[in-house]
Amino acid sequence: MRDISDDMRERLRAASVIFAERGFDGTTIEALSETTEVPSSTLYYYFTGKEEILTFLLGDWLERTSAGVENAICGEGSAKERLAAVVTAQLDAMAKDPATCQVLLAELGRIDRLPHVAEAVRAAFHAPVAKLLADGIAYDHFRVVDIENATSMLYGAVIITGLHHVISSHGAVPAFDSTAVADSVMDLVLTGLERV
Amino acid sequence: MRDISDDMRERLRAASVIFAERGFDGTTIEALSETTEVPSSTLYYYFTGKEEILTFLLGDWLERTSAGVENAICGEGSAKERLAAVVTAQLDAMAKDPATCQVLLAELGRIDRLPHVAEAVRAAFHAPVAKLLADGIAYDHFRVVDIENATSMLYGAVIITGLHHVISSHGAVPAFDSTAVADSVMDLVLTGLERV
DNA sequence: TCATACTTTGGAATGAGATTACAACATAGC
DNA sequence: GCTATGTTGTAATCTCATTCCAAAGTATGA
Numbered sequence: 423m424r425d426i427s428d429d430m431r432e433r434l435r436a437a438s439v440i441f442a443e444r445g446f447d448g449t450t451i452e453a454l455s456e457t458t459e460v461p462s463s464t465l466y467y468y469f470t471g472k473e474e475i476l477t478f479l480l481g482d483w484l485e486r487t488s489a490g491v492e493n494a495i496c497g498e499g500s501a502k503e504r505l506a507a508v509v510t511a512q513l514d515a516m517a518k519d520p521a522t523c524q525v526l527l528a529e530l531g532r533i534d535r536l537p538h539v540a541e542a543v544r545a546a547f548h549a550p551v552a553k554l555l556a557d558g559i560a561y562d563h564f565r566v567v568d569i570e571n572a573t574s575m576l577y578g579a580v581i582i583t584g585l586h587h588v589i590s591s592h593g594a595v596p597a598f599d600s601t602a603v604a605d606s607v608m609d610l611v612l613t614g615l616e617r618v
Numbered sequence: 619m620r621d622i623s624d625d626m627r628e629r630l631r632a633a634s635v636i637f638a639e640r641g642f643d644g645t646t647i648e649a650l651s652e653t654t655e656v657p658s659s660t661l662y663y664y665f666t667g668k669e670e671i672l673t674f675l676l677g678d679w680l681e682r683t684s685a686g687v688e689n690a691i692c693g694e695g696s697a698k699e700r701l702a703a704v705v706t707a708q709l710d711a712m713a714k715d716p717a718t719c720q721v722l723l724a725e726l727g728r729i730d731r732l733p734h735v736a737e738a739v740r741a742a743f744h745a746p747v748a749k750l751l752a753d754g755i756a757y758d759h760f761r762v763v764d765i766e767n768a769t770s771m772l773y774g775a776v777i778i779t780g781l782h783h784v785i786s787s788h789g790a791v792p793a794f795d796s797t798a799v800a801d802s803v804m805d806l807v808l809t810g811l812e813r814v
Numbered sequence: 815t816c817a818t819a820c821t822t823t824g825g826a827a828t829g830a831g832a833t834t835a836c837a838a839c840a841t842a843g844c
Numbered sequence: 845g846c847t848a849t850g851t852t853g854t855a856a857t858c859t860c861a862t863t864c865c866a867a868a869g870t871a872t873g874a
Contacts, residue, residue: 424821445727447643450860462861463823471862502812528727531641531720534785555811564811571779571802572811578778579771586770589730606767614810615751615760615768616698620850646831658832659852667833 423478424468431482433458438479438521439593446476446529476525477536483522484542487515495550501558506608508550509580513607514600515546516584520591527585551576579607619674620664627678629654634675634717635789642672642725672721673732679718680738683711691746697754702804704746705776709803710796711742712780716787723781747772772807779803 426434436457440449451472455462469475494507516523526533526543533539552573558564583606587598622630632653636645647668651658665671690703712719722729722739729735748769754760779802783794 445731451862452860461823463825464821466862467822525727528730530726531724534724535641558811563813565809565813567806567811568802570782571799572806574779574782575775575803575806578774578776580774582774582778583767583770586766603767606764607771610763610768610771610807610810612810612812613761614806614808615754615763616808617759617761618814647833648831657852659854660850662833663851 423470423474426468426478430460430468433460434475434479437475438483438519438525441476441479442521442524442528446472446525446532473532473536476529476532477539479522480526480533480536480539481542483515483519483526484539484546486519487512488542488546490515491546491550495554501554501561501563502612505551505554505558506604508554509576509607510600510604512547512580513584513598513604514596516581516588517596517598517600517603520588520593520595520597523581523584524588527581547577547581548573576611579611583607619666619670622664622674626656626664629656630671630675633671634679634715634721637672637675638717638720638724642668642721642728669728669732672725672728673735675718676722676729676732676735677738679711679715679722680735680742682715683708684738684742686711687742687746691750697750697757697759698808701747701750701754702800704750705772705803706796706800708743708776709780709794709800710792712777712784713792713794713796713799716784716789716791716793719780720784723777743773743777744769775803775807 437454440453440457444453449472451462451465454460454472454475455465458465465475469478490511491508494511495504497504497507499507533543552569555564555567555569555572555576559566559569583603584598587603591597633650636649636653640649645668647658647661650656650668650671651661654661661671665674686707687704690707691700693700693703695703729739748765751760751763751765751768751772755762755765779799780794783799787793
């Protein structure tokens with residue numbers, strides 16, 4: 423993949439919407455070319471193929487997401503407060519770029535086969551949660567739970583809830599109120615369903 | 619789609635494994651034909667195409683899953699106990715047929731475009747959870763939470779945790795101990811992270 | 815200003831694979 | 845045996861993705 427100019431990066435954003443609407447293999451290079459107003463020969467000049475375009479879009483989004491999450495994880499506050507900040511940052515990234523995050527989740531299987539993207543997902547979604555759970559347990563703010571399972575659960579809860587709101591929003595941007603959803607998620611995660 | 623004999627149904631199961639390994643569009647009809655030992659012309663006699671084969675496999679699995687879940691939801695016990703039974707049934711279905719459930723989650727985007735499958739997923743995974751949450755709140759066994767979000771969260775927690783174990787198990791059947799994972803999931807969902 | 819290197823783009827060629835068409839053969843039930 | 849239905853091989857089509865190539869454009873430094 424060659425260096426992508428800012429102009430090109432800008433035009434390519436529209437490609438996420440097409441991928442989200444039609445799925446990866448329902449999307450032809452021709453459709454991407456028309457939507458982005460970049461001729462298909464030019465697309466092939468920059469990218470080795472359709473999959474690399476997808477990789478670029480997801481990588482770009484995940485990089486921005488990671489930046490927000492890093493920021494949240496490094497902040498002040500208890501593990502609990504930082505976990506809330508991380509979840510908010512993740513949901514905020516989803517709300518702000520619903521098309522790309524929808525593609526990411528629609529193509530989970532393919533992503534497993536794209537090591538660069540898989541690693542970026544881990545860095546933006548898994549790792550921060552695992553770290554904060556471990557911190558919270560170590561400092562006695564959280565109960566002792568199975569970190570492996572709890573990490574998967576929290577990851578799943580966040581992305582599926584975000585996806586639900588993305589799909590319900592029919593393309594609005596931002597797709598939902600990330601703070602409100604994050605509050606709802608953290609409420610259940612911290613306190614649980616059961617009455618005390 | 620024509621009626622599928624039991625013999626054919628049996629052979630087709632192997633197709634899930636190929637779909638899981640290679641993804642939907644990485645899988646050629648030829649590969650399915652070799653794996654299932656059903657000639658490709660015969661596959662086209664029964665199905666309109668590759669996507670209908672996928673629909674059949676997922677529908678078959680979801681039907682079995684729904685049966686188990688229905689059973690759990692109708693049983694004795696409080697909303698809490700029945701919720702645990704539902705989660706166990708869902709995870710058990712995943713553990714017993716890891717390939718099919720992996721395909722389901724790998725192709726989430728495509729499934730959105732297959733109304734029959736989307737509806738079956740709702741029936742097997744969403745609806746039972748939503749109902750039990752509502753019941754539990756109505757009978758004062760659960761705190762009052764936003765049911766829409768809580769349903770998505772629990773659904774996400776279950777499928778992503780199940781998927782994690784499926785992938786970690788590298789094809790073993792059953793892929794994991796569904797009761798143990800369900801206990802872990804229910805512990806967090808009921809009690810939350812926070813120390814009391 | 816020119817030469818060189820890189821960028822952009824159109825259009826034709828190639829090739830893989832999905833799907834269809836069709837014909838031959840098998841088999842079950844009547 | 846007769847007919848409808850199931851089974852399968854082969855050839856023909858069609859839709860893309862991808863590759864090739866050549867003609868312009870453009871920036872840049874000598």
